[in-house]
Amino acid sequence: xxxxISVRQLDKTYRSGFRALRGIxxxxxxxxxxxxxxxxxxxxxxxxxxxxxxxxxxxxxxEVDGHDIARxxxxxxxxxxxxxxxxxxxxxxxxxxxxxxxxxxxxxxxxPAHLERVLRDLSLWDKKDSKIMTLxxxxxRRVLIAKAxxxxxxxxxxxxxxxxxxxxxxxxxxxxxxxxxxxxxxxxLTTHYIEEAxxxxxxxxxxxxxxxxxxxxxxxxxxxxxxxxxxxxxxSPLSGVPSALADLPLELAQGGHSxxxxxxxxxxxxxxxxxxxxxxxxxxxxxxxxxxxxSLEDIFVGLVHGGRREVAA
Amino acid sequence: xxLHAIRAIYRFEMARTFRTITQSxxxxxxxxxxxxxxxxxxxxxxxxxxxxxxxxxxxxxGLIMLSLLNESISNASFGIYMPKWAGTIFELLSAxxxxxxxxxxxxxxxxxxxxxxxxxxxxTARLFVPYEIxxxxxMLAFLVLTAVTFSLFGFIIGLWADDFQKLQVxxxxxxxxxxxxxxxxxxxxxxxxxxxxxxxxxxVVYLVSGFRWSFYGISDVDxxxxxxxxxxxxxxxxxxxxxxxxxxxxxxx
Numbered sequence: 001x002x003x004x005i006s007v008r009q010l011d012k013t014y015r016s017g018f019r020a021l022r023g024i025x026x027x028x029x030x031x032x033x034x035x036x037x038x039x040x041x042x043x044x045x046x047x048x049x050x051x052x053x054x055x056x057x058x059x060x061x062x063e064v065d066g067h068d069i070a071r072x073x074x075x076x077x078x079x080x081x082x083x084x085x086x087x088x089x090x091x092x093x094x095x096x097x098x099x100x101x102x103x104x105x106x107x108x109x110x111x112p113a114h115l116e117r118v119l120r121d122l123s124l125w126d127k128k129d130s131k132i133m134t135l136x137x138x139x140x141r142r143v144l145i146a147k148a149x150x151x152x153x154x155x156x157x158x159x160x161x162x163x164x165x166x167x168x169x170x171x172x173x174x175x176x177x178x179x180x181x182x183x184x185x186x187x188x189l190t191t192h193y194i195e196e197a198x199x200x201x202x203x204x205x206x207x208x209x210x211x212x213x214x215x216x217x218x219x220x221x222x223x224x225x226x227x228x229x230x231x232x233x234x235x236s237p238l239s240g241v242p243s244a245l246a247d248l249p250l251e252l253a254q255g256g257h258s259x260x261x262x263x264x265x266x267x268x269x270x271x272x273x274x275x276x277x278x279x280x281x282x283x284x285x286x287x288x289x290x291x292x293x294x295s296l297e298d299i300f301v302g303l304v305h306g307g308r309r310e311v312a313a
Numbered sequence: 314x315x316l317h318a319i320r321a322i323y324r325f326e327m328a329r330t331f332r333t334i335t336q337s338x339x340x341x342x343x344x345x346x347x348x349x350x351x352x353x354x355x356x357x358x359x360x361x362x363x364x365x366x367x368x369x370x371x372x373x374x375g376l377i378m379l380s381l382l383n384e385s386i387s388n389a390s391f392g393i394y395m396p397k398w399a400g401t402i403f404e405l406l407s408a409x410x411x412x413x414x415x416x417x418x419x420x421x422x423x424x425x426x427x428x429x430x431x432x433x434x435x436x437t438a439r440l441f442v443p444y445e446i447x448x449x450x451x452m453l454a455f456l457v458l459t460a461v462t463f464s465l466f467g468f469i470i471g472l473w474a475d476d477f478q479k480l481q482v483x484x485x486x487x488x489x490x491x492x493x494x495x496x497x498x499x500x501x502x503x504x505x506x507x508x509x510x511x512x513x514x515x516x517v518v519y520l521v522s523g524f525r526w527s528f529y530g531i532s533d534v535d536x537x538x539x540x541x542x543x544x545x546x547x548x549x550x551x552x553x554x555x556x557x558x559x560x561x562x563x564x565x566x
Binding site (some may be wrong): 014015052054055056065073075076077078079084086090091092093097100101102103104105106107108109147152179219287 | 318320321322324325328329332354399400401403404405406407408410411412448561565566
């Protein structure tokens with residue numbers, strides 16, 4: 001599948017001397033939902049801002065559907081819609097006027113039918129004649145999404161779209177994102193809510209300190225970096241991990257009522273059989289056992305905070 | 314050229330004008346009318362003619378210029394400063410537009426508004442003092458050129474300003490003194506010889522003088538120099554705007 005966005009050796013140093021991006025290489029596939037994860041200040045917004053034309057790159061290049069964002073900025077930008085992180089809206093305009101403005105600004109002739117569809121999809125139709133300043137925060141977020149969709153972009157950037165958004169809007173938004181993808185659009189989102197990436201994204205990129213730590217298919221990532229835990233509910237509580245088992249990655253939980261064993265799901269030898277045998281030898285009895293897989297969040301925390309583990313592609 | 318974008322910006326800005334009609338149209342017309350009442354009728358009736366023109370009529374071109382400069386600058390500077398302040402500028406920066414469309418939209422709207430205002434003041438003046446217009450074509454040309462030039466200048470101030478104080482400092486501290494000393498209320502021939510020379514460094518002198526020539530055929534400086542001065546200033550502003558957008562100065566980090 002061909003790339004809709006190609007980022008090559010992208011570097012950004014702000015005038016303050018802060019180096020926000022360090023040699024980013026990234027290919028976004030046509031029609032995918034790509035989630036960009038990273039802690040605050042990792043460079044997510046800088047990367048998006050460069051692709052959208054708001055910030056100038058220090059070095060490197062970006063192509064959108066084959067159009068260089070600097071040389072061929074008109075073609076490149078007309079394909080992109082951006083929903084920014086901040087709730088920046090005109091206060092005194094009506095919803096309808098601001099949408100018409102956005103569509104015109106991106107070089108599209110008026111199309112009231114399209115704007116109506118966008119507003120209805122976002123449950124904003126009955127607010128079309130309201131001044132934006134009279135709307136709630138969640139409604140303003142919807143207006144920003146509607147503005148970004150007003151010119152029928154092929155690529156939609158959502159920068160922290162669900163920060164401070166209620167559950168209903170979140171669900172509406174994900175429904176809309178899926179529908180856009182079904183229509184062939186590409187969606188790139190940044191988020192703090194890792195469950196969201198886990199639920200929505202096809203691929204995930206983790207960015208930290210201006211570098212892409214990993215870019216991987218979501219399922220592959222979770223399989224590759226995922227860890228499993230075996231929890232044993234004990235018959236009688238223990239006061240500590242028995243010294244005979246000190247060589248194993250064991251922890252006590254629930255005040256000594258359960259024993260947790262962490263293992264690598266991909267390893268040839270998980271060590272479960274050996275563990276159970278040794279428990280039997282020590283006379284430790286258990287009533288129940290279950291295993292659980294780590295979430296994307298655990299993987300993310302492991303990648304960003306627990307030192308960089310090398311990830312073979 | 315993205316014509317839809319020009320139209321979108323222009324409409325957006327004109328809508329802002331009509332939304333704030335009291336502030337942007339009514340109040341300048343009222344304050345200029347007060348000048349006519351005070352200087353034209355009350356004080357002017359006790360003053361002699363200047364170059365064969367009654368004082369009330371003499372100050373009309375200068376007063377129109379005064380409003381035109383102030384309003385062009387404030388309209389255009391607010392027009393571009395507000396999106397920066399509110400953060401909505403992101404949309405303009407991410408749009409497939411070059412500085413040409415942005416300038417045509419914003420400056421075009423600000424200049425339109427100023428020309429409307431100038432014509433309104435001219436009509437209002439008729440209620441207080443009789444006057445004639447000797448060269449209507451040149452009168453209109455000066456009106457439009459000045460409106461465009463100073464809207465551009467205001468646009469640059471709006472781009473440069475990063476707080477409200479900076480937005481106000483040039484109009485209040487530089488432009489207002491220059492307009493008051495620019496011969497709106499007097500002929501520079503009435504000044505002492507040294508000041509007659511110094512005042513020629515004030516660009517507003519050329520605007521007022523040229524504009525007054527289009528009304529009464531009298532001028533302090535050669536009208537051709539007036540035309541050159543305003544065109545020169547227009548070109549300087551265009552180059553400045555082009556440079557700002559090319560380098561991203563204060564817009565793109």
